[in-house]
Amino acid sequence: MRKKISTLIAACIASIGFAQTGSIAIVSLPDQATAGETITIQLTYTSDVQVNVSAELFRTQESSVNCDYTTWQAATTADNKAPGTDVPVSISFTIPAATTPTASLTNRDYSFQFKLIAVTGGTEFGYNNNTQDNTIEILPSTTVIDNIDFVTTPAASIAKGGTLTFDFAYTLTETRNVKAGLAVYTTGGDFLRNAEVGGTEVAQYFSDEPATTTTPVQKTASISIPAGLATSNELAAGEVYKLGVSIFTTGWAYLSDKKVDITITNATDISLIENSGLSIIPQAQSIDIQTQSAISAITIVSAAGTTIQVPVSIEGTQATISSNGLAAGTYIVQVATKKGIVSGKIVK
Structure with missing residues (x-):
């Protein structure tokens, strides 16, 4: 646990005809918590109106202590707190069990944002956020989840x-x-x-x-x-x-x-893949394939739906299929690219 003494004074915010001012100070916040664990956060607040005290967990921006507000993880509030100065409040906060551990993030951490929310009118004020004191390391969960x-x-x-x-x-x-x-x-x-x-x-x-x-x-x-x-x-x-x-x-x-x-x-619905550029060119002993995207895999399927194993050579956007082992018949050639799977029909 660590002691916090810094206080962030909120700017006055106009709401329902009068200004509200307030602040939140962190008294204690764990340095670490396990995903799925419930932690206790001790705060004090100052407010001239009745408030809900909110704690929200975010990931930080890359290489920063500032919250990335697109990565909201969870929130908890202590409701209907009376006006006062340096009023103590305790928040019980459960870290979601599915939270990605800090060690698995790239140049990011987790950080709490604390704020006051007026019970009447819902105005938010008295923010405490975006400092090193607000950060917390999330450790891998020791609880199995589905x-x-x-x-x-x-x-x-x-x-x-x-x-x-x-x-x-x-x-x-x-x-x-x-x-x-x-x-x-x-x-x-x-x-x-x-x-x-x-x-x-x-x-x-x-x-x-x-x-x-x-x-x-x-x-x-x-x-x-x-x-x-x-x-x-x-x-x-x-x-x-x-x-x-x-x-x-x-x-x-x-x-x-x-x-x-x-x-x-359908096997011939190549147009469904935008700009597929698929070309299938039968040769005497092989089938040449060309596309506009790099080829990752090729599958040959018989008319009965059976996958046929034949030698395939792939190089970038081109491939060669050995057709020596193919019996006479109709086949579907499925070509996997970054754009998806495109298909064409060949008859031998």
């Missing part, structure tokens, strides 16, 4: 017949079910329905996953996109696809998730 997120960014677009492969990680408080899959949402983000074909969801399930420590467990999902699935263009107006990874209880009650937008196309 949390899930993507480790690798999934493709922004994929053609029907292709396979989505991506990594995600989770922490679990007890045995849980985990699911990775497609669903349909409104453009405003409201869930409508799971994506399915013939009663089968476009998803992969990880059932009865055991409880974890605070160290996330990483998994790889591989989801095949059926040929019978509606494309994004075929959805009703105001509907979009999202790819999500979710945590459920063993009884399939929803707990937590993370979602990203994704576009489902």
Whole structure:
């Protein structure tokens, strides 16, 4: 704990016909706290009106003690405090368990902003912020929470017949079910329905996953996109696809998730990827690929939806696929780039 003696005097702020003045001084604030921990902050305040005393936690700006007000973490208030001079007040503040530890930030810290809020009129005044005395180091949580997120960014677009492969990680408080899959949402983000074909969801399930420590467990999902699935263009107006990874209880009650937008196309819907510039040029023993963006991976899928393993050489925006091992038939070539996955059809 550390003792604070500095006081920040607020400027007079006009409100409902009269000026309000006040100040807040920090008496004690821990130097460190663990994510999920509840700490006690001791303050004194001076105010000429009845107030709520507010404590807000932010990340700081890079290489600064000043708050970055776009990174609000949490807030707590001590309500309905009487007017007075140097009135002591104690605030019990819980650091959110999911708060990123300070050590994982780049040239940033965490800092409290304290302020007075007039009970009548809601005027904010008496700020105490943006000093080294307001900072606090957040240590990694020792409490396991149900949390899930993507480790690798999934493709922004994929053609029907292709396979989505991506990594995600989770922490679990007890045995849980985990699911990775497609669903349909409104453009405003409201869930409508799971994506399915013939009663089968476009998803992969990880059932009865055991409880974890605070160290996330990483998994790889591989989801095949059926040929019978509606494309994004075929959805009703105001509907979009999202790819999500979710945590459920063993009884399939929803707990937590993370979602990203994704576009489902036909194999020939290359125009859905802006400026894809995809060229597929069959040669006698190979297939040459050219795009306008750097190529990260290429997948060959048969008409039956099976991924075909063939030698592929990638160099920047160009690639060569050996076609010697391909039987006669129609294939979909899926090319993963920074802009997403673009697809084209070849016939051998």
